[in-house]
Amino acid sequence: MKAAVLNEFGRPLDIQALPDPVLGTGEVIVDIVAAGVTSYAANVFNGSRAYLLETPVVPGAGGIGRVRATGPDATKLKAGQWVYCEPTIRARDDVFNPETILQGWTYRTPAALPLHQFYHHGSFAEQMLVPTENITPIGEIDAGEAGRWTAMGRLLVPYGGLLAGGLRAGEVLVVNGATGGFGGAGVAVALAMGAGRVVAAGRNAQTLEDLARIYGPRVRPARMTGDEAADRATIVEAAGTPIDMVLDFLPREAAAHQVMAAALAVRHGGRIILMGGLRGQSGALPFDYNWLMHNDVTVRGKWMYEREAIPRMIQMIRGGLIDLVQFEMAEFPLDDANAAIAHAAANAGPRQLTVLRPDR
Numbered sequence: 001m002k003a004a005v006l007n008e009f010g011r012p013l014d015i016q017a018l019p020d021p022v023l024g025t026g027e028v029i030v031d032i033v034a035a036g037v038t039s040y041a042a043n044v045f046n047g048s049r050a051y052l053l054e055t056p057v058v059p060g061a062g063g064i065g066r067v068r069a070t071g072p073d074a075t076k077l078k079a080g081q082w083v084y085c086e087p088t089i090r091a092r093d094d095v096f097n098p099e100t101i102l103q104g105w106t107y108r109t110p111a112a113l114p115l116h117q118f119y120h121h122g123s124f125a126e127q128m129l130v131p132t133e134n135i136t137p138i139g140e141i142d143a144g145e146a147g148r149w150t151a152m153g154r155l156l157v158p159y160g161g162l163l164a165g166g167l168r169a170g171e172v173l174v175v176n177g178a179t180g181g182f183g184g185a186g187v188a189v190a191l192a193m194g195a196g197r198v199v200a201a202g203r204n205a206q207t208l209e210d211l212a213r214i215y216g217p218r219v220r221p222a223r224m225t226g227d228e229a230a231d232r233a234t235i236v237e238a239a240g241t242p243i244d245m246v247l248d249f250l251p252r253e254a255a256a257h258q259v260m261a262a263a264l265a266v267r268h269g270g271r272i273i274l275m276g277g278l279r280g281q282s283g284a285l286p287f288d289y290n291w292l293m294h295n296d297v298t299v300r301g302k303w304m305y306e307r308e309a310i311p312r313m314i315q316m317i318r319g320g321l322i323d324l325v326q327f328e329m330a331e332f333p334l335d336d337a338n339a340a341i342a343h344a345a346a347n348a349g350p351r352q353l354t355v356l357r358p359d360r
């Protein structure tokens with residue numbers, strides 16, 4: 001099969017012929033038709049993100065394709081079905097504390113290395129070997145639509161946080177970092193789940209206006225300036241009513257006070273869900289014990305999403321609650337993988353998708 005291979009950090013991907021994956025029990029081989037390229041892929045491949053990832057590797061976190069072959073234990077999947085390939089693989093040998101990797105992307109902790117070495121290659125290839133439980137049928141689609149369905153990878157992440165926080169219809173949500181890729185998707189998903197109002201907090205006025213225009217009056221833009229108290233006042237004013245939940249998607253470059261500007265705006269009994277990338281000193285958030293306790297506030301972190309979120313997201317898309325046409329899409333054949341990576345970095349807006357098409 002043809003694949004885009006990261007042979008070494010800091011080098012462009014090589015387009016190479018690799019042996020086809022070999023099917024075992026508990027696995028499915030998928031002909032990849034479309035694979036999303038994240039805006040920060042270049043930083044993963046040049047090593048600056050310091051992801052745990054063994055080279056050589058076919059990168060690519062998940063994708064859309066058609067089942068080529070199933071293992072003998074598959075009960076419903078059939079060759080030819082259109083499917084979503086989920087990159088989050090949880091080890092099967094520890095229910096409470098499973099080692100978890102993102103296939104073709106990172107193994108996060110040294111203990112997860114065996115999982116990464118076995119489910120090594122990702123979706124920037126004509127074929128991919130995936131654990132059976134990571135495959136979900138999406139129903140019939142036209143091959144031309146496959147690229148748009150890669151938006152699942154973007155939408156599912158905030159969906160995981162919104163489910164973890166128990167967002168209910170009518171509730172008021174703040175998305176901190178709403179002008180970014182995952183934050184912007186969080187706005188769309190929260191509206192689909194019935195949020196009464198979504199305060200979109202970010203610094204980029206143009207993107208905030210764009211979000212309000214696209215998603216309508218339930219979205220209230222809140223322009224962040226970096227002054228914590230002033231930013232919190234802006235968020236509270238934009239909400240106009242008590243804030244039930246804050247979903248934070250600020251990146252590793254952000255500072256703790258940017259998180260706190262939104263987090264401390266939550267109401268008595270509210271939920272704060274942390275999904276962004278702060279780390280080190282910036283990630284040491286200054287929550288006051290007494291404030292948390294007296295205000296009955298829940299602070300929760302969430303990485304990715306539970307498996308059940310995947311078919312539910314497909315139902316929301318199929319039901320018209322999320323319209324994939326809202327995404328602007330640029331598609332590249334596998335041979336142009338490096339151009340796709342550069343394009344994704346330069347086009348990182350919340351409604352922009354960069355897609356590799358191994359079928360072309």
Ligand SMILES: NC(=O)c1ccc[n+]([C@@H]2O[C@H](COP(=O)([O-])OP(=O)(O)OC[C@H]3O[C@@H](n4cnc5c(N)ncnc54)[C@H](OP(=O)(O)O)[C@@H]3O)[C@@H](O)[C@H]2O)c1
Pocket residue numbers: 039157177178179180181182183202203204205207224249250251252253254255258274275276277278302303304305348
């Ligand atoms: N928990 C999970 O499961 C999960 C999954 C995937 C990704 N993530 C994490 O989510 C975070 C966001 O990812 P993304 O792809 O949405 O990133 P992104 O597209 O770069 O968006 C982040 C947004 O944060 C805002 N921002 C605020 N302060 C910033 C600063 N000091 N420097 C740079 N940007 C700043 C920017 O908007 P303004 O300029 O308008 O403020 C930017 O658009 C990343 O850290 C990523 O690792 C988490």
